Amino acid sequence: MALLRTACPLTSCLALVARQRAIALPRAQRRWLLRQTRSLATVAPHSHHQVQRSKRFKELNASDVEAFRSMLSKSDSSVLTTIEAKGGKTLTADELTPFNHDWMQKYKGDSKLVLKPRSTEEVSKILAYCVKNKIAMVPQGGNTGLVGGSVPIWDEVVISLSGMDNIRHFDPISGVMTADAGCILQVLDDRAAKEGFMMPLDLGAKGSCQIGGNLATNAGGLRLLRYGNLHGSVLGLEVVLPDERGTVLKVGMGGLRKDNTGYDLKQLFIGSEGTLGLITAVSILTPKRPASVNVAMLALSSYEAVQKVYIETRSHLAEILSAFEFVDQEAFELVLSHTGTKRPFEGGKPDARQFYVLIETSGSKKEHDDEKLTGLLEDLMEKEIIVDGVLAQDETQLQSLWSLRESIPEAAGKLGKTYKFDVSMPVSEMYGLVEATRQRFKDQGMADEIREVVGYGHIGDGNLHLNVVAKRFDQSIEDVLEPWVFEYVSQRNGSISAEHGLGQQKAPFVGYSQAPESIATMRAIKALFDKQGLLQPSKYLPAADEGVEASSEAFKQ
Incomplete structure (x- = not known):
């Protein structure tokens, strides 16, 4: 018994x-x-995605830095750079490391400039200047991502939204909250709690992740089973577009639950990972606590x-x-x-x-x-x-x-370097991937390189988190895993990205989950909003010269 x-x-x-x-x-x-029980106690970087920096992108110089300093308030703390220029101090490369590296130390960029705007107007000025001067950009929130989407690949300008952390309004009758993109998820939940409400999203990283990043990746979280995903909770978005005017697009920011006037544009930006525009604010419906x-x-x-x-x-x-x-x-x-x-x-x-x-x-x-x-x-x-x-x-x-x-996740990170996979499949098929991964390393004669292979996740929405903990990040290990994992998922009618996004890691492999016609349509949407491809270059979608149809060769091997 x-x-x-x-x-x-x-x-x-x-x-x-x-x-x-x-x-x-x-x-x-x-x-x-x-029966009773005793009390419970308190409880080297590498990316498979190798791409060349486009010659179209401008290399920053002192005049660019000075221009940004002139447009941002509190420029000493809003403009962080290793480029010598008038009007401010010059930092060392080490001082920009937190913005250039992801928290797993797997993805590392080399940005020379980090901008920290404090208002939507400042974001608009930044994007307008970058578009006019062909400067590539990467938006960044709490930098808690797992697929390299929040850090530069080369020397893109990092636009950190952490300075935009104002909770603009909370309606205690409807439970609708309006907040800046840089607000930390835990802070928003604490504010909602004062009125007897809660955020519909709950993540392990809630103490450091920001709502803008959550929206950009369409984060699922621990209670999606009950409260659904962000496509259903978000009522409106404020987004700055990458054009020469830095157009500020406001859709549904009035907090209405019903509005059938035209296309529901906000849905395009949820889960787009900053490739179409920069989310600066959200109007979101919070459920009762x-x-x-x-x-x-x-x-x-x-x-x-x-x-x-x-x-x-x-x-x-x-x-x-x-x-x-x-x-x-x-x-x-x-x-x-x-x-x-x-x-x-x-x-x-x-x-x-x-x-x-x-x-x-x-x-x-x-x-x-x-x-x-x-x-x-x-x-x-x-x-x-x-x-x-x-x-x-x-x-x-x-x-x-x-x-x-x-x-x-933290325990795995302490044990070694973690290769993380976030996939969705029919519940009956999910754990087979974990077992097959363990067997694959044995078959490849590489079991000694792996410290642990673990599986966990959200049964309620068919989301498996596969973590392969290795002694180090190494090309040979990555070659065993990618694209084999994606092929395995594709053959079971699953998705290679359930909630962590695509970023750098999965951009070349979107074809394992999406048909060529769908990818072509996505590229057309990207070109419509970001004509020069300056936002999140070489992320999210496969490059035009990369195949988009899944190959079974890796799986056969």
Whole structure:
């Protein structure tokens, strides 16, 4: 019989509910429900995408720097450059490293100039000047991206939106918030919480990522299952276009939920990764913050059991289900080792625990939610689908359980250099990619180069995160993975990018998920907005001379 325990030494809430409801349980099940557990403790750069810098792009000089200083307020802190010019100090290359390198240290550019505008008007001036002078640009938010989209490839001007962090308005009646693109996601959520609302998006990087970057990548997050993606939550955008006027486009910024006057232009910019224009502000609908939140973590013996639990969970919890995450044994052990967290499951059969699922409910009435969750857990017990389980009893334990899931990327980064893949596939097919990846390195005689291969993700929306942790970033390792991973996904009718974006990493491989006709249409849209190709050059879409149809050769090998 499986063992379900509370996450602290308190009488099991399931047992309490069982007594209150006078449920007639077998003696073994009553002992099972009454068991307690101890408290849970606190819980060299390379890119496959090798492209040449276009000769069309201007190389910056002192006059350009001086021009930018004249158009930006607080120029000492708004214009950061290694180019000697009048009106300000000159920095060293090391001082620009945080803007040139991604946080994984995989993608590294060589920008000589970082601009930090503080208003939409300043962004407009920057883009107008760059277009007139053929200066390539890369917009940057919190620089928490995973595919090299937020850092330069060569010497593009970095336009950091971090100085634009004003929350313009919050309507406590409708829950509509209007905010600058540089606002940190956690700050926005804290502001919404004061009025009893919450951001519809929740990410592990919420303490440093910015809403503009979230919009540009159409980030999904941990609770997409409940609140949907940003295409449904965003009511309006303010965007600066890459033309000689620096046109400011405002679409839906009035905060209306219904507006059928013309094309819904804002949708083009959500997920476009800054290739069509720079998002400077958003009007977004925030849902009410739940009055009741429950979190349970269950241990399972197989991926088939994960799927069975998901089916049962949707049936029992329906409208209050807000998250259903899965973690494999390798990822789970990695987090425990990295964080020093006490193992939440004691006794039982450790060898039988191969997968873990985190289930979260969010509702408006605790008694109702507790009853539904209790019904689910009792059903899973009776059917003996789960091996073990813990149930959070307070906010501290709830956060501790969530940290076991959210700490995986950091734990992988501490172990070594991580190759990250973010794909979507039918749920039944997802974990096969993790197993096939492990086998591929064995078949290629490169298992010793890999420290760990882990899989985790969002079962609720069919999103797998495959992390391959290696001793170093190396071309030979990347050649084993790319484009083989994308071919594997394509053959199962999946997408090579679920929520992290395309950036530098996946731009050459879009053809594994999109037909040539679709890519041609995307290129036409790009040319319409960015005639000179100055925004995010050589990212997002394959270059015109790169093939767009998926080849099966890598998979055959």
